Amino acid sequence: MNTLVFTCGDINGIGPEICIKAINHIYPPRDRKIIFVCPSNVFESASSVERPSFSYKIIKDKLPPKIDSEFVTVFDIGAFAQSIGKPTKDSGKASYTALLKAHQMLKQKSADAMITAPVSKAALKLARINAPGQTEILAKLSNSKKFLMVFLSEELICGLATIHEPISNVSRSLKIPSLKLALQVLHSTLSDDLGINSPRIAVLSLNPHAGEDGNIGKEEITIIKPALKASRSILCDGPFVPDAFFGTKKFQDYDAVLGMYHDQVLIPFKLLNFNSGVNFTAGLPIIRTSPDHGTGYDIAGQGSADPRSMLEAVNWAERIILNRRKHQSAR
Numbered sequence: 001m002n003t004l005v006f007t008c009g010d011i012n013g014i015g016p017e018i019c020i021k022a023i024n025h026i027y028p029p030r031d032r033k034i035i036f037v038c039p040s041n042v043f044e045s046a047s048s049v050e051r052p053s054f055s056y057k058i059i060k061d062k063l064p065p066k067i068d069s070e071f072v073t074v075f076d077i078g079a080f081a082q083s084i085g086k087p088t089k090d091s092g093k094a095s096y097t098a099l100l101k102a103h104q105m106l107k108q109k110s111a112d113a114m115i116t117a118p119v120s121k122a123a124l125k126l127a128r129i130n131a132p133g134q135t136e137i138l139a140k141l142s143n144s145k146k147f148l149m150v151f152l153s154e155e156l157i158c159g160l161a162t163i164h165e166p167i168s169n170v171s172r173s174l175k176i177p178s179l180k181l182a183l184q185v186l187h188s189t190l191s192d193d194l195g196i197n198s199p200r201i202a203v204l205s206l207n208p209h210a211g212e213d214g215n216i217g218k219e220e221i222t223i224i225k226p227a228l229k230a231s232r233s234i235l236c237d238g239p240f241v242p243d244a245f246f247g248t249k250k251f252q253d254y255d256a257v258l259g260m261y262h263d264q265v266l267i268p269f270k271l272l273n274f275n276s277g278v279n280f281t282a283g284l285p286i287i288r289t290s291p292d293h294g295t296g297y298d299i300a301g302q303g304s305a306d307p308r309s310m311l312e313a314v315n316w317a318e319r320i321i322l323n324r325r326k327h328q329s330a331r
């Protein structure tokens with residue numbers, strides 16, 4: 001039986017609503033227990049927008065929580081003021097507190113995976129939380145430097161060599177050791193978490209036309225090709241010119257793609273999977289998935305938020321739980 005923890009995300013966005021919608025869809029639970037980490041006042045407010053069709057119990061701050069599979073456990077993290085549709089100090093604090101509690105549950109083995117609703121980087125900053133996003137927060141909580149932001153879908157799986165870096169910083173952020181590590185984490189994810197035998201990885205170039213032999217950029221020669229050469233134990237090819245690579249659908253020949261920066265892979269990924277893509281923090285001892293979209297401030301509180309990406313996050317989390325168990329039992 002799997003125990004899944006949902007976090008509310010930014011309480012002024014669509015996070016609480018899509019959590020309730022997703023739980024409505026998977027309830028009554030079969031072979032799973034469900035926890036929803038959320039301020040009780042926010043849960044009540046979101047329930048007026050999307051009525052829960054599940055039975056639930058609200059519990060206060062007790063870890064590990066007592067979980068009954070017949071009920072959804074709403075784990076109350078206290079009262080936080082809402083200002084629907086905008087980032088605030090309270091929304092940043094609430095999203096961070098929910099993440100901390102969910103991580104504690106996974107660390108204490110009282111849960112198997114967390115599914116996190118979107119947070120706001122602006123709200124985190126207002127709450128004086130120095131982190132660019134949930135990926136980096138969870139990596140720090142897990143004391144891990146071996147992590148990778150990976151995006152999952154049936155059509156395309158891709159990883160990011162750099163995550164939330166301004167374009168002006170990308171070139172100097174790329175190093176041979178970090179690219180080798182990214183390839184190792186992506187390979188392990190494909191093999192151990194997704195159950196793919198002998199996975200093949202395509203690596204994208206940084207510069208237009210892959211640098212044209214160094215005439216319009218040298219990173220392919222000085223960084224990317226040496227990293228590929230040093231990763232001979234992994235089936236990886238490249239560096240590929242991104243526009244031709246996606247334009248000719250060459251990505252279909254590979255199990256995953258490693259891109260050099262955020263939009264390089266997120267644009268084609270979202271074109272293929274705008275309402276169904278999933279963000280996975282690879283390389284950590286815990287399992288965390290999240291819908292591949294933002295806080296949706298512009299539609300918050302209207303009941304119109306689409307929960308499909310959240311439901312896909314549940315599906316991928318449970319696939320990863322199963323594959324990790326198989327991998328561990330095979331050792």
